[in-house]
Amino acid sequence: MNWNTDPRRVGALYTVELLLEAISTGNRWSIARRATGPLLGQLLAADGSGGSHPHVLGTPRLSLTAHPLAVVDDDVAVVLGAVTERTRPDPTPLVAVLIRSTVDPRHWLVAALETTAEIAEDTRRAAVLGEYTESADAATIAAHSPLDPEAAAIDWDDPTVVLRAHANGTVTVADALAHLAEFDRSAWPWLADEGVTFGGLYLRARHPELVRER
Structure with a gap:
């Protein structure tokens, strides 16, 4: 049974859905709001250069479906689900790792987004140890400005x-x-x-x- 009544779980799921939507439409502002760490830089670079998006499917209009599940600790969340595309009949498995922002109201930021079941060990370690910082993200965002x-x-x-x-x-x-x-x-x-x-x-x-x- 998938119980996602906890507001933290709902917030994690919604953040992933909004990030997928931002990726599919090339909305760099929205990407910057919801991604963190190396993923943030990769997604902004991909959208700025017109290249393909790393770690996620490149076809527009992605959506998170198939009863996604969010597992939430105090500062780390894992979202498991599937990505559907208009041009593909079968959904693709998706796993996302999120961390809580250090700034109130401590919203969720996506640190990893993969269409396989495997997340790199260094990403998992960094998420658990809280090594993703708002200041580093701000520098990455500034380096890729303007966002719009x-x-x-x-x-x-x-x-x-x-x-x-x-x-x-x-x-x-x-x-x-x-x-x-x-x-x-x-x-x-x-x-x-x-x-x-x-x-x-x-x-x-x-x-x-x-x-x-x-």
Whole structure:
């Protein structure tokens, strides 16, 4: 029986699902929010260069199915499940190792993601010993910035820049920032992560500290 009522288990499963989605869509911001250690650098490098993703299947639109199981200790979690792809009839086994962030509210970060049942010994040891650090991740993220080229390409200092033109008028940088001002600061990480509004794109371009905020 798979009991995933513990919020920690639900959080670990959801983090893996969101990371798979980010990989499938090439969303480097979302990848940076949810991966750690060597996996973080590998995924950001793959998405930045257009290369294949290490350790995971490369076909877009991946999803975690087949009744995934999360086994959670205080600071380490293991997620077992299967990855399905639209172009393949059979699911592929998946195992993920996660660690808890050292920063409140201590969300989960994926340290390893494999489509085989084997996780490298050094990865397991590092996860157990707590050798993945937020400062090292921050350096990796900075080395691969900007995380969102579309957002970085916009001149946010010019309020007259047209972001979108349609039959009813135009949306400018000034409009986007005015709309963003309607949200409380606590909503910024969510807006940046979703990246579906121009305000969210502004946050991706100008507030990299939001990557690890919840």
